[in-house]
Amino acid sequence: MAAQEAYIGLLGLSELFRSMNPPKIKQCIHCLESVLHFQPPPAVQARTHLQLGRLTYFHTQNVDVSRTHLEKAVNRSLSFTNSL
Numbered sequence: 001m002a003a004q005e006a007y008i009g010l011l012g013l014s015e016l017f018r019s020m021n022p023p024k025i026k027q028c029i030h031c032l033e034s035v036l037h038f039q040p041p042p043a044v045q046a047r048t049h050l051q052l053g054r055l056t057y058f059h060t061q062n063v064d065v066s067r068t069h070l071e072k073a074v075n076r077s078l079s080f081t082n083s084l
Contacts, residue, residue, distance in 0.1 A: 007038040014051070025059045046076035 014031035017024040032055070035048050053069035056062055 003038045004040075007035045007040050007044070010035045010038075011044075011048075018055075025055060029055055042076050042080040046073050046080060049073035049076060 010031045014028045014035070017028035017031065029052065032048050032052050036045065039045075040048070049069045050073040053066050053073055056069060057066035060066075
């Protein structure tokens with residue numbers, strides 16, 4: 001239960017950093033990466049990889065990292081939908 005509370009808190013903190021004016025994208029990315037260390041459910045992993053893929057695509061020059069996160073998001077979402 002503590003792990004769930006931790007990754008939910010990190011998701012909230014990442015959204016806070018993203019919505020700041022100006023946004024703190026680096027801190028947002030670090031929070032989202034930390035979420036994945038808690039091995040959340042596949043749906044949360046898919047959403048987190050999607051967010052990381054979008055952030056790295058729009059705010060960095062590293063297309064390979066973006067592609068990797070987006071591919072992981074698709075794979076996680078497929079495994080999630082196949083298990084329903």
